[in-house]
Amino acid sequence: MRLPVLAGIAAAFVAAGTVFSAPPAAVLRPGAPAGDTTALRGGLDARPDAAGPKRIEITVERSERGEPRRADPSQVFRTGDLVRFRFRASFNGYLYVMNHSTSGSFVLLFPKEETGTMNRIEAGREYLVPMTENGWFRLEGPPGYEVVYWLVSPVRLSDGRSALSVPKLPAPAPHLNPSITPRCDDTIFRARGECIDHGAGLKPLDKDAALPENLAGFSGAASRELTFVKSNKAAAVAVQDDSEEPFIYTLRLAHR
Numbered sequence: 191m192r193l194p195v196l197a198g199i200a201a202a203f204v205a206a207g208t209v210f211s212a213p214p215a216a217v218l219r220p221g222a223p224a225g226d227t228t229a230l231r232g233g234l235d236a237r238p239d240a241a242g243p244k245r246i247e248i249t250v251e252r253s254e255r256g257e258p259r260r261a262d263p264s265q266v267f268r269t270g271d272l273v274r275f276r277f278r279a280s281f282n283g284y285l286y287v288m289n290h291s292t293s294g295s296f297v298l299l300f301p302k303e304e305t306g307t308m309n310r311i312e313a314g315r316e317y318l319v320p321m322t323e324n325g326w327f328r329l330e331g332p333p334g335y336e337v338v339y340w341l342v343s344p345v346r347l348s349d350g351r352s353a354l355s356v357p358k359l360p361a362p363a364p365h366l367n368p369s370i371t372p373r374c375d376d377t378i379f380r381a382r383g384e385c386i387d388h389g390a391g392l393k394p395l396d397k398d399a400a401l402p403e404n405l406a407g408f409s410g411a412a413s414r415e416l417t418f419v420k421s422n423k424a425a426a427v428a429v430q431d432d433s434e435e436p437f438i439y440t441l442r443l444a445h446r
Contacts, residue, residue, distance in 0.1 A: 264391035272326035275319035292334035333446035343436035372444035390444035
């Protein structure tokens with residue numbers, strides 16, 4: 191099947207149901223665990239811990255000759271690269287994901303009918319994103335930074351039937367920083383041969399940044415105190431308080 195191409199990261203929030211015609215990956219039903227629950231090295235273990243903070247581990251994978259290879263979240267990708275995510279949380283909850291592409295368009299990646307509406311996450315289980323068989327995201331659009339918004343909630347956000355509703359898609363916005371091109375850290379490039387941009391990867395929302403209009407009602411989620419950790423080409427985010435309110439963070443993907 192032909193892989194749908196969206197401007198920017200062609201479906202970079204949790205679980206867009208794109209299908210790649212490369213050799214098939216493991217078959218996963220929407221919401222099914224990816225199977226490998228080995229703890230990440232470097233203190234990123236997000237298995238359940240009643241005494242610890244809520245944590246989510248994320249790894250980024252790129253397709254290389256049809257095989258998934260772990261990539262640094264801060265890596266500068268090439269336009270046309272196929273990527274996907276693995277994640278694991280230390281708590282039960284629900285996940286909603288939206289991408290703001292470099293072209294300015296917004297794509298609600300999850301939940302939606304074609305990607306599976308089973309967006310509940312269970313503590314200690316590893317999931318693939320997208321949660322469909324053979325799913326990958328293709329990076330397209332002008333060079334720059336895709337901004338992937340991750341909204342995590344301990345309760346399901348209903349579709350308009352409660353105070354917390356499923357975020358709706360906002361109108362397209364201007365291009366994201368069209369004059370900014372991702373750049374390699376020369377020191378890292380010389381030492382490891384990897385193009386790393388420190389402006390990419392897991393990030394809190396900028397203090398003065400305005401949320402997209404469909405997330406404006408979750409401004410409290412944007413102000414939660416978060417801690418970010420990176421180790422072994424993986425990253426984790428932890429919530430420092432024990433509130434059951436939703437929280438938001440971003441994953442910036444650089445490509446050129």
